[in-house]
Amino acid sequence: MTGWRDRRILELFGIEVPILQAPMAGAQGSQLAVAVSEAGGLGALPCALLSPARMDAEMDAIRAATKKPVNVNFFCHAPPHADTARDAAWRAALRPAYEALGLDPQMPLGDANRAPFDATFCALVEKWRPEVVSFHFGLPETALLERVRATGAKIIASATTVGEAVWLEQRGCDAIIAQGYEAGGHRGIFLTNDVAMQPGTFALVPQVADAVKVPVIAAGGIGESRGIAAAFVLGASAVQMGTAYLFCPESSISPLYRGALAEARDDSTALTNVFSGRPARGIANKIVRELGPLSPTAPEFPLAGAAIAPLRAASEQAGSTDYMQMWSGQAARFGRAMPAGKLTKTLAAETLALAR
């Protein structure tokens, strides 16, 4: 596909369409990544919820299905501090929800299963050599980062402020994802935890583009061709879209979640920490409203999620979205239930048509 004036990201990653599919842990695997990459965009495999064995299998599936570049994504949060008093306060806060769903508020819990990037995952990066490796919540320690760089992978990461973008560029990132306030899922915020100061996409993208020399990938509230074209006008060289791809058959979200997304409007979401301990944008349902959206009681990321997991499962089993985790950005309204490859090509064609 030709016609893109700014080809920096296309050439950096070796792709044809300047659309990155946002890695969405828990909502997709290799199938979505393959479909987007095959269509000329950059598909992504989110590894935050995968075991090393599962990541290995997913990479095997991707490499078997496409020869196109792929992005492999990791969280790189610091391991949390255990805090039994806070855990107990959290369980006490969740007691009414447990009781509403007929669950034992004292039931034993599993682990909060979001693992940061480590030497084991790094060895798998060295094995599979993904063309792009992306990080959320900053960057891993220098030795691991250098090992990733040595594989030849292009390294990108999310910035939620100009300060974070400059920090990432100084540490050698090849491109910066400018993640505006509108974005669904976890905010990449890592230099502070002050979400009240987070800039929206419209303000963030041009200020990041002015502050760094590397190309900028705009994310947050981009749902269709007008958004893609506008991101370019603001100074981006590509966009990253997540929510739009949740509507595709290749995403693994439940029918209930799919139904809630189809009804989501511009003001249906909020930044909440109740599901994981870190702020993330999702549909504001009963649990978000009752405990948050931002709860001072929620344990440190990812520990808050352990006591939430039984609620989420029971809620879905009961056919209710009340206690489910349903990440979404503010542009879900534009979602189209279309195969991911077709969606990627359609968005590209519509954007080029708009620019003409």
Added chain:
Amino acid sequence: MTGWRDRRILELFGIEVPILQAPMAGAQGSQLAVAVSEAGGLGALPCALLSPARMDAEMDAIRAATKKPVNVNFFCHAPPHADTARDAAWRAALRPAYEALGLDPQMPLGDANRAPFDATFCALVEKWRPEVVSFHFGLPETALLERVRATGAKIIASATTVGEAVWLEQRGCDAIIAQGYEAGGHRGIFLTNDVAMQPGTFALVPQVADAVKVPVIAAGGIGESRGIAAAFVLGASAVQMGTAYLFCPESSISPLYRGALAEARDDSTALTNVFSGRPARGIANKIVRELGPLSPTAPEFPLAGAAIAPLRAASEQAGSTDYMQMWSGQAARFGRAMPAGKLTKTLAAETLALAR
């Protein structure tokens, strides 16, 4: 000036440049409005802090200085309920700040001086017949609105969600200001008070443009030509810019405020209710951080402002921005200290150059 593809707002208001100067009560008067209107944009006179006599004098000054269209802006909040317990709790919360500035925490207070649109102001609209009348916080009662309409004024108002935009269109607004989360000053929010759900400009503008038939004016985080051009791509027919005009010599803000704006970055502001009782975006200084940014104690709009006024005055007199009210959007970084007429023409020329 020619070259604007979307001429809906230009023709509706009879202006030449699709840039509206945002009305900024307390920060500007007729001088800024005249400069912008003379340059082909739409200047605005904010009346929320003016007495009827003062509004009359300002309109006299505007009509003497320009024959171009002007926008006259009013707040139309419901009068607050007196709540002496809440007032007392608020004064108690402010006690440390009063003591830090050497003020008596029990000193008598003036009135919170933001007046809603009423029959007296309406009579002045009938006298001066401004070409555009804009409202913030919804619309006035039907009888007053009909009197405004009968003057021939085009009526516009702020929407912070698609729901508010549709509500305003149904009541006959001639255009809708889509005010994104990034915007400085008071949020126009009026159908709910849930600021956690407010969409950013990037998500809001196209969704409003799809939902209403009248033209859309994008506001929030628009600081320079890339923002103006991007707003058009998203579906807007014009933009409204506030913070950019605060840098002009025609704004009446203090040197301290001007200095703080010059240093403001993408993440320097927060939505706060501490200055008035309603959420508004301003630079996050000491008082915003200590009491807010969103305080559950702050009395209803505009009552919270009465006890804040002495702090603001004393802070400024002491040469400190710590307790000052400094409204700003998230794109202050793009501010240029340029006369408002020149700024308007420069922004227009730069936007047209970008589009070519």
